[in-house]
Amino acid sequence: MLRQGKVYLITALLSAGILITMMVSGVFRHWRESLIDFLYTARQAPPHTLIIEIDEPTISSIGQWPIPRSVYGNLVSKMSEADAAVLGIDINFKEPSQNPAEDASFVAAIRQSQMPVVLTAEIQPDGKILHPVGQLDRLARQGFPNIFTSSDGVVRSTRFRVQEFPSLALTLAAAYRESFPDAEFIIPDNATRIAYPGPARTYPFISAVEVLENKIPASFFKDRIVLIGATAKDLQDYHKTPLGLMSGVEIQAAITSTLIDKYFYTNLQALSLVLIGLFSLIVAACAMYFKRPSFFVATLFGLVLLYTIIVFILFDQRYILDLLYPNLAFIFTGAMVITAQYSVTAREKKYIHDTFSRYLAPQVIKELIDNPEALKLGGKKENLSILFSDIRNFTSLSETMSAEQLTSFLNQYLNRMTRVVLDHEGVIDKYIGDAIMAFWGAPLPNHNHAYDSITSALEMVDALAAFNRRNERLKNPVISVGIGINSGEVTVGNMGSERRFDYTVIGDNVNLASRLEGLTKAYGVSIIVGESTYEATREYKNFLFRELDRVQVKGKKQRVRIFQVIPKHEQARMSVILQPFADALDSYYRGAWGDAVELFSDILDKMPGDGPSLLIRERCVLFIKRPPENWEGVYEHTDK
Numbered sequence: 001m002l003r004q005g006k007v008y009l010i011t012a013l014l015s016a017g018i019l020i021t022m023m024v025s026g027v028f029r030h031w032r033e034s035l036i037d038f039l040y041t042a043r044q045a046p047p048h049t050l051i052i053e054i055d056e057p058t059i060s061s062i063g064q065w066p067i068p069r070s071v072y073g074n075l076v077s078k079m080s081e082a083d084a085a086v087l088g089i090d091i092n093f094k095e096p097s098q099n100p101a102e103d104a105s106f107v108a109a110i111r112q113s114q115m116p117v118v119l120t121a122e123i124q125p126d127g128k129i130l131h132p133v134g135q136l137d138r139l140a141r142q143g144f145p146n147i148f149t150s151s152d153g154v155v156r157s158t159r160f161r162v163q164e165f166p167s168l169a170l171t172l173a174a175a176y177r178e179s180f181p182d183a184e185f186i187i188p189d190n191a192t193r194i195a196y197p198g199p200a201r202t203y204p205f206i207s208a209v210e211v212l213e214n215k216i217p218a219s220f221f222k223d224r225i226v227l228i229g230a231t232a233k234d235l236q237d238y239h240k241t242p243l244g245l246m247s248g249v250e251i252q253a254a255i256t257s258t259l260i261d262k263y264f265y266t267n268l269q270a271l272s273l274v275l276i277g278l279f280s281l282i283v284a285a286c287a288m289y290f291k292r293p294s295f296f297v298a299t300l301f302g303l304v305l306l307y308t309i310i311v312f313i314l315f316d317q318r319y320i321l322d323l324l325y326p327n328l329a330f331i332f333t334g335a336m337v338i339t340a341q342y343s344v345t346a347r348e349k350k351y352i353h354d355t356f357s358r359y360l361a362p363q364v365i366k367e368l369i370d371n372p373e374a375l376k377l378g379g380k381k382e383n384l385s386i387l388f389s390d391i392r393n394f395t396s397l398s399e400t401m402s403a404e405q406l407t408s409f410l411n412q413y414l415n416r417m418t419r420v421v422l423d424h425e426g427v428i429d430k431y432i433g434d435a436i437m438a439f440w441g442a443p444l445p446n447h448n449h450a451y452d453s454i455t456s457a458l459e460m461v462d463a464l465a466a467f468n469r470r471n472e473r474l475k476n477p478v479i480s481v482g483i484g485i486n487s488g489e490v491t492v493g494n495m496g497s498e499r500r501f502d503y504t505v506i507g508d509n510v511n512l513a514s515r516l517e518g519l520t521k522a523y524g525v526s527i528i529v530g531e532s533t534y535e536a537t538r539e540y541k542n543f544l545f546r547e548l549d550r551v552q553v554k555g556k557k558q559r560v561r562i563f564q565v566i567p568k569h570e571q572a573r574m575s576v577i578l579q580p581f582a583d584a585l586d587s588y589y590r591g592a593w594g595d596a597v598e599l600f601s602d603i604l605d606k607m608p609g610d611g612p613s614l615l616i617r618e619r620c621v622l623f624i625k626r627p628p629e630n631w632e633g634v635y636e637h638t639d640k
Contacts, residue, residue, distance in 0.1 A: 008284035011340045015333040016280035020273055023325045030152045035323040037154070037242035039315040042198035046257040048085075048176070050204040050224055051249055053231040058208040065235070069093070069102040071212070072228070073109030078211060079226050080113040082218035086175040088118040088168060088256075090145055090229035090249045093132040107135045116175035120145040123162055143171035147239055147251060148191070154240045157191045158255045169255035176225055176260060186262055193320070195263035196254050199243040203253050205231070225260075227253050265320050272322035279303070279329035287337045292370065300334045366444075379493025379506075384441035385453035385485060385533060386510050387426070388517035389417065389460065391434040392480045400477065409476065410434060416463045424456045429504050435517075439505050442492045450487045450536035454543060454565055457483045457527045461567045484517030485565075486510075486530035508558070515553035516562060519637065523548055524611015527565040534563045544571045546578055547585060548612050552636040559634045564612065577603050581613065589633035593620040 022028065052075065059065050072089060079087045097103050110117045121142040122130045129144070131137045145168045149155050160170040170187065197203075208228070210216055229249020230237050237248040246254075257263065283300065290296040304327050311321045391397070391413070398406050414436065418428055421438045425446055429437040438456070440449035460483060468478045488509035494501045509532075516528045528548065537543055544566040552559050566574050584599030600617035604610060619635065 005284075005288055007340050008287050008337055009281075011336050012280040012284035012333055013277075015283075015336050016277040016329065019276050019280075019325050019328055019332060023273065023276070023322065028324060030150075032322060032324045033150060033152070033154070033156060036315075036320060037156070039312055039320075039323070040196060040242050041312075041316065042202065045197045045202045045204065046261055048223075048225055048260065049253050049257055050206065050221070050226055051231075051253055052208050052211055052226060052228045053205050053247075053249070054091075054229065054235075055207050056232050056234075058212075059232055061209045061212075065232075066091075068099075069097050069106035071208075073106040074212060075208065075228060076106075076109040076113050076117055078218075079221055080109075080115050082221035083223065084115050084221045084226045085179045085223050086116045086118065086172055086225050087113075088143075088172045088225070088227045088252070090120060090168065090227060090252050092120055092122060092130075092145075093136055094122070094130050096133050103134060103136075107139060110136070110139045116141055116178070118143055118168060118171045118175060120168055121165070122146060123165070127163065129165055141171050141175060142166075143168035145248070145252060147248060149239065154242060155194070155246075155251055156242060157193050158258075159191050160187055160259065167255070168252055169259055172225055172227075172256050173259045179223070186264070187259070188264060192258065193265045194241075194251070194254050195258040195261070195265070195318075196241060196243050196246075197257065200246045200250065203250055225253075225256060227256075263318065265315075265318050267320045268314075269322065272326060275307075275321070275326040276329045279307075279326050280333040283330060283333040283337055287334075287341060293338065296338070297334070300330045304330050379491040379495065381489055382442050382492050383449075383487070383489050384439050384492060384505060384509075385449040385487040386439045386490065386505060386513040387421075387437070387453050387457060387483060387485045388514045389436040389438075389457075389481055389483045390517055392482060392521060394434040394479075397477055397479065413464075413467060413479070416467055417460050420459045420463055421456050424452045424459070426452065426456055427503075430502070437514075439490075439492070442505075443503070450485075450533045451540060453485050453487070454527075454529065454533065454537055457485060457565060458567055461526050462569075465569075481526065482517050482520030483527045484513050484515070484520060484529075485527070485533050486513035486516055487533040487536055488512075488530075512553065512558070512560070515637075519551070519553070519562065522637070523564070523615055524609075525564045526567065529563050529565055531561040531563070534561070544575070544578075546574070546581060546612070549585075549616065550589065550634045552634055554637055573607075577607055577610065577613075580606075584613070585616070588616055588620060591623075591627075591631050591633075593623045593627075596620045597624070 023032075054067065059067065062068070062071060072091070076087060093106075117140045119132045119136060119140040119142055121132065121144055123144045123146050124130055131142060132140065143166045144162060146162075147155055148158055150157075158167065158169070160167045166174070206216055206220075227249050229247065229252065231247045231249065238245050239248060239251060241251065282303070286296055286299050290299055307326060307330075308323065311323050314321055401409060413434075414431060417436055421428055421436070424440075425444070426438045426440050427442070429439055431437075438453075440446055440453045440456075446452065460481070464479070464481055470476075471478050486509050488507075490505045490507035490509050492505045493503070495504050495506065496502055509530075512530055516530055520526060520528050525548070529545075534545055538545065546564040546566060548562050548564050550559060550561050580599060580603050584596050584603060587593075587596035587599060597617055597620045600613045600620070603613045604617070607613075623631075
């Protein structure tokens with residue numbers, strides 16, 4: 001155990017070191033960011049910002065693109081009259097209009113505006129700033145509208161200053177602060193993750209044509225930041241964001257809201273690195289505690305789910321924990337621990353298997369390999385089916401063979417019978433000379449143990465028939481067997497001493513199975529099962545039963561009904577006497593022994609040599625001469 005713990009600890013530390021190195025060096029950076037994208041949840045749009053969109057209906061109404069600058073002038077005037085807090089226009093005015101009057105109209109509207117107007121000034125690839133043309137550059141405030149995309153093309157973060165020049169959002173926020181001095185905000189020094197409130201069109205959108213046609217009340221714009229931008233599909237001002245495609249003007253609105261609302265995310269990268277190491281150690285501890293791989297994997301899955309939920313909750317609180325690498329600590333370390341576990345225990349399992357494979361059933365060996373701690377004394381109550389099988393007249397048979405011949409003969413027989421038992425998930429408890437003791441239902445649970453035990457018994461009879469045909473050809477003795485089966489609660493486990501023990505079953509139901517095997521000789525049948533086994537399998541159409549008797553076996557006070565299981569090759573022949581036998585047995589139970597003798601005699605006329613009919617008819621004849629006292633339909637056997 002200590003050796004395993006040391007291996008798991010080393011494996012966990014190695015795994016943590018690999019994952020931390022990968023995270024710091026930026027491996028799988030895109031995957032990490034993509035996973036964080038899934039953390040966004042929709043929330044209510046900030047009330048202080050709305051968008052006037054240049055959409056398809058607006059362009060269709062005006063009839064051209066670019067739309068005349070007098071239209072923008074008109075919008076500026078309407079927003080000024082509506083007491084908007086600040087107006088930002090996310091349209092580039094880097095060149096003069098073909099009609100100077102259009103520019104003059106736009107300039108006049110800005111000059112007369114009672115509110116701040118912010119225009120865009122693009123930062124070029126060479127670092128130069130492309131300001132608005134002419135008087136627009138001198139009259140309006142400016143900010144760059146440049147959108148910064150990650151290497152996978154997704155707009156996740158922004159910067160508020162480049163070469164000390166402010167962004168469009170920063171200029172809008174500054175102007176908004178002037179109108180509302182209490183609306184203070186912080187300007188981060190580095191790149192900031194954009195706090196998108198939701199997917200596209202989360203902000204209020206108003207078509208510019210509706211504003212121009214005075215369809216929107218002026219009060220709707222009062223004290224708000226108003227952004228004007230193009231949303232018409234043909235203008236192609238759309239970008240990928242963590243929440244899907246979004247127009248450029250709505251991205252600018254989200255950046256502005258991030259700044260005004262101080263909705264800044266804190267990246268807990270240092271904590272994420274610590275969690276990688278901690279989670280790797282937790283995996284090692286789980287590997288020590290959960291021995292079954294299924295429990296171990298289920299635990300890791302639960303931990304991954306729990307951590308992911310925590311990351312979601314923290315993200316809503318504006319804290320970013322890495323979602324990829326700490327979860328990889330569970331998965332990757334778990335895989336490494338399982339690999340180490342197999343490599344460390346492979347020799348131990350091979351040793352156990354090689355040592356016990358000649359003595360125990362494969363199921364027992366598997367249980368020992370999976371749970372080495374089971375190699376100690378102890379038992380538990382289980383409901384099982386127990387089978388005893390014995391060769392008839394084996395003592396006489398052994399006297400006709402040499403020791404070598406007898407050993408070879410017996411080994412061939414036991415090999416065939418054992419194969420049948422193991423093929424049906426049975427456990428060979430022990431060989432008692434020529435006898436076999438087996439059971440079903442442990443160490444692996446088997447709810448059909450009664451069915452499997454009877455199926456095995458029937459196949460053992462068939463295998464014996466094939467074995468006897470071979471013996472006839474080789475001039476070897478032909479043998480017969482008796483098989484007894486009983487089901488019920490027994491104690492199963494390792495029995496014996498600390499230095500030597502067997503995996504076996506004990507209890508009254510085991511003893512009853514042994515007695516039933518002995519009764520097969522008296523009744524002249526090959527298979528007898530107890531009442532509990534019969535009740536568990538009576539509904540199966542492929543089994544044919546015959547109730548034989550109500551008995552009390554030697555050494556037991558328990559009274560049970562016993563049943564013959566008829567082999568398949570005898571079912572057609574035996575089916576004709578089943579009802580007559582049941583009628584004869586009923587007369588016998590009632591004490592009408594004379595009637596029973598006549599009925600059993602009729603059966604023997606049809607099927608001479610039927611063992612149960614011969615036995616009980618003879619018993620009835622004796623009862624007629626010397627009736628038993630207090631007859632209750634139960635015969636007490638005095639022999640084993």
